[in-house]
Amino acid sequence: MCRVLLLLITFSFFLTQLSWGQSVSLPNTRLTLKAAFTEIEKQTEMSVDYNREIIDINKTVSIPQKNASLSDIMAALLRDTGCIYTVRENHIIIAKAPVAVQPTIKKTISGTIVDEQGEPVIGANVMEKGTLNGTITDVDGNFSFQADQDAVLLISYIGYLPQEINSRGRTRVDVVLREDLKTLDEVVVIGYGTERRSLVTSAISKLSVDEANLRQTSSPTQLLDGRIAGVSVGSGSGNLGSGEKISVRGMASLNASNEPLYVIDGIPITSHNANLYNFGESMSALAGISLSDIESISILKDAASAAIYGSRATNGVVVITTKSGKQGRSDIRVNYTTGFSRFPNMRKLKVTDSETYLMQYNEGVDNYNKQYGLSVGDPNYKIYLQNPFGNMPDTDWMSLITQTGKMQKVDVSFSGGTKQTTFYVGADYSHQTGIIRTNKMEKINLKVKISHEMNNWLEVGANTSANYMKNYQVPGANLGTTIIGRAILQRPFARPYKPNGDYYVGGTDDLRFHNPMQILNEQEAYIENLRYLGTFYTQFKFKDVMTFKTSLNTDILNLYDYTYYNENHPYGTGVGRLLDYNRTVTNIMIDNVLNYRDTFGDLSVNGMLGHSFQKIGHRDINLDGRGFPSPSFDVIGVAAEIAGHSGNNVAYAMESYFGRASAAYKDRYILTATLRTDGSSKFHKDRRWGWFPSLSLGWNVSEEEFMENSDIDFKFRVSYGRTGNQEGIGRYAYQSFLSGGNNYGNESGIATGNSDFGNVDVTWEKADQYDIGFDLSFLKGRINTMVDLYQKNTTDLLYNMPMHATSGRTNILTNIGSMRNRGLEFTLNTHFSIGKVDWLTQFNIAHNKNKITKLLDHDNPISIGGNRALQVGKELGAFYIFKQEGIYQYDGEVPAEQYAMGVRAGDVKWRDVDGNGIINDSDRVVTGSSNPDFFGGFNNTFKYNDFQFDMFFTYMYGNNVFAQWQNDLSKVGHTNAVMQRYVDRRWTGPGTTNKYPRSVVGDTNNTRNSTRILEDGSFIRLRSLTFSYNMPKKFLEEYHVKGLRLFFQGDNLFVLTKYTGWDPETNDNMDPRFFGVATLGVPQPRTFSFGVNLNF
């Protein structure tokens, strides 16, 4: 793969050939030290390191001869300076010559360092001020060392305020370290590196995953729900491992991929649906990843931070950092969690009983026969429906398919390190059952992370994880066997089993829809994902200011999708059918990154240059086998016939060059610039390369002299950047094809399908983003705020533009138009103490406004899907539907054209936009939006002694949910079940209602995609409630246990909403264009869990 590796090997050889003992020739015998050093550096390729405070380099010296060995020259140069030198590797280090001092009397000082909770602080630095003398604390927080009688001790540890303590007259010093509430100096992950928070000039938010905010989600991204301003997490359904959609600062692309780029420990991973055969919903790409290994999740929100990832970064970057071993520690952690989950508010969707059902249906029969003047014997005459089961009790279909889900999870990790080596070994196992019968998931995650410094210029490391997931699926809302749809929509008197125990078969007069019990019992459908993530790197270090890191990153994913319908299943074709799908995704990347960091007086600079090559291949084999001797034969080899097959081998590749330069003056003024260029195989070679620059400025106002005595931290940031997008389009999108596989009569044929029309002009979609913001902290860090205002302009939107079908195609991939997202984000964190109670809050709120600014050559709505349109001036997410204006109260009000189609009094009156009397496609209006006006989260933590209580809310306001499911459950006079509400409120005569239509069978007017089912989806959800107790140290010490935490957590305990469905956050489709549509998906469960965290 390329020449990179070869060059690296050459480079490593070169390093070993550096030589130390050589002769030097100076130009003169009389010269300044500075000139001499420069000359030595030039000739020896070594650096001369000195401190201007100990040596005056402008001093002119005389030396005996110009040419001499390096050691003689150095000795002569330093003769009268009071300095000596040492050679270390390729450094010549000049230091003050030791002065003979009066020996002082030493004493032994010892003590214990603890934090505010009394926990020992392990690995804290204890130094004697003004010397290099010191030590670090051991695992119990104890230290002991020799120091001067009058020594002043400096005690420091990351994340805590440093302390100075005068030890005069004492031999024991016990210290309580206070947490540093200023978060400004945390280390933040930026692309290809890290940076101190105070020097970060872009909008980066970070969630440090800890025991208190960890929820029992199936995928790590769901942990972000409500935690970070401007980041919204949408979910598919409440089934295990269901899909999710993260949007960062609104939706900036039209094509299917609006997902952020996920980077795990430096590997940009493929975000691939976990399933291959669509089982009615999309499945999370990240559900296989272990939650317990995650240390933090950072979101690079603005372009200045994300542009270093160039293309693929338009929708933000989610950087997941996993745990590592810490120097000087040795930890064993064991966590165990168990719990159960329930279907929340199951009775919220109340369908009628049999009696009401028959009443409203037969009323519809009467209305139909009456309006067409039909009598018995006419061909279209409708007859009454009777309950075929007499007086047998109604079936509670929902109870039949639901269950209490159970969950067990255990993980163990061993971590630690020495000065040279750190390691982390973790293992994780979980088993979970869903709230729908037969839904279950099993996960195993294994992880090893190690790094080692071979010497002071070479570090090597590896970070690998193996992830396994097996998920037994239940049919989602988009499959013909949609499990809730096939239960709740059954007529109330219908029954699953015949008296002899056989199934009633769906789609017959006995049972309106597929029998849900037959669906669940006679299928076996699971997905099995194996994912290997591995990074291997070597890092060369030069003079402490420069590193060169070369890494090989792999993300290998094997997806297996098994769907077996045995001969008793409705889809079993009577003989059994097995869909056996396989895919291997190989994502391989080579990175070379050069980092430079140095300080020149008050100026600190940081530079980075890099090259990366990434290739992602997909290999598929899919088989559709039919004919199995009995349900116990369930592997593809047994199939009598392969009724379908497909297979392909495709790839795309990307090459990138990138760089970053930043400079900070006194930490006060910070300038950062980045530039990246990406070449993608998805574009024609003339349009292949995209350039993505960014520039950001920061001003730490609190570092100014006039702020010196203030306890306010204030940083002002402004940035601009450009990012790109190429996801969601075909790998060979620019090429036109005659594709194989279009066979006939067992002969192979080629033809041009819809996706095979190339467009060589297609190029990168680009987004220019401007961000202005500030970070403000006052009351000694007790109140922290972060405010950002941004605008993101996407241009050259990639889209499959609809075409007139007479061209032979229905769409063509093109750069279609422009879109704008504008928004405001606000985060507020506080930390107060009320008596002995510590009270912490985290609050965030974000507003985003999307607007399509340019599309085709016209401004008319472009209809997409069944209920959406794209229109200039409107937002992506607007609905394109019919508008109800009321109910016709009298037949005379009905326009003649509609009367002819059977519309009568009691039917819905639709807005007739073009006024032609006919209700057709041109009468739809662009209205509403699935985007919220604002959304966010609010967390409260109360700590009292060893107890902690966390209460976390998420909320959204002003979004519409298109309740598609109501189209099925609201039909009065129809053959499926109907909700009580619609029967109670139906129109029964003039003046009864202006909203709810009458009962009529064979209705074609009242059920349209319309404002009738567009609902307000605003909500406040009690996302989680956690109560925990830390066992006091004194009980544990005896058992050599460092910590023991017990907790109880309730998740999704209630939702306050006007929405009439179960859950305003379940979505039928994760595609941003169609987001916000609810079908009969399983709502997010209500979960209760208990657990213990043990730390040795």
Next chain:
Amino acid sequence: MKNYIYILLSILLFTSCGDELNLYSRSAIPPEAVTEGDLPALRIGMYNFVQNKPGVRAYMMHDILGGGMQTHTGSARDLINTTLNPLNTYIQGGWDGYFNALYQVNTVIEVTDRFSSAQSQLIKGEALYFRAYIYFCLATRWGGVPILEKNTLEKVPRNSLEEVWIFIDKDLELATELLTDAPKSYYYVSRDAAIALRARVSLSSGDYTNAVKYAESLITTGKYKLDSFDKIFRKKANTEIIFAFENLTEESSINISDLYYTYDHPNKGQGVYKPTDAVVALFVDEDKRKDITLINVGGRNLINKYESGQTGKDPVIISRIAEMYLVSAEAQGLGNGIGRLNELRTFRGLAPVSAANSKEYLDLILDERVRELIGENFMYHDYVRTGVAVEKLGILPHQVLHPIPGRELQNNPNLNPNPGY
């Protein structure tokens, strides 16, 4: 120090992987690479597209709208009203699919024009047949549609129905010249297939003389004879079929049976459409067609002409000799035509009939067409072309044409909608 930087820069700058960015599909070739050697594959691709692209409901549309079918939930008229809507997926799917198939056909015609070999001319004949077939399907649904002799990206306006009939006839005339009498099987287009289609087109366009001429030419060759339904619809050797799509399970997306059979049939199906009681009543017990045409599953009558359900797919017949009998009978009129009608009836086990006038005769013909051809995509067009649709189906006058799909109107402002929609 500087040397390191040079080395590192050179690593960064000279490690180009540019060539690795030229990636190509392994399951397709670019169109400019087509040679004469690719023609056979292109021909097969054309068969596949014409068979598959219009979608399964395109093969059922004239039945769905023909008054003889209903869903579980509504009457035949409800089904017609729901379907004839510019937003209806199946209306749009048919339109898109026929034009997608036409694109392949025109591509093949263009390529064959570059070569003069016998093979190339034969393939051109097949392509011309398919183009005529596609235009017949388009014309019988939407009336006058844009005529595309070559593929174009232009936003084309509609031609008149008259022009479309002339265009179809011209293609079929040339196809008849180029095609052979003896294809591999009746799953491939033959000269006879072109003649059979020409007979049908003539009947639809009102050219009764030619309709009789072409239909009789096939009836009288002796190559085709009426055969039993059991052979015709159960993939057995027969003398009926002139042309059918083979529709092999692995190669096709057209599963008609699935939409007729229900889940309590052993072969399983979604059972979306079922024949109305009126259709069922047309079949007397002596009718030899009855058992293959209808099946009673769980007390419900279902169309039984396609037997695979969800276990596979069945051939789709485009032309068979019985249709020629009916074309001839209808085009010749009561006087001479009733002989052919009774010939067919007798063969199917029914007694001969007579009619007092042409109105009665037309009713007899139309009823016989239901008995013979239900489920084979004829009924709606039969009622429309004979002018009885409004009366027989209870539809509104504008519903004799399908609506131009709303999406198409939006993307091509030069297209006029059909009135009333």
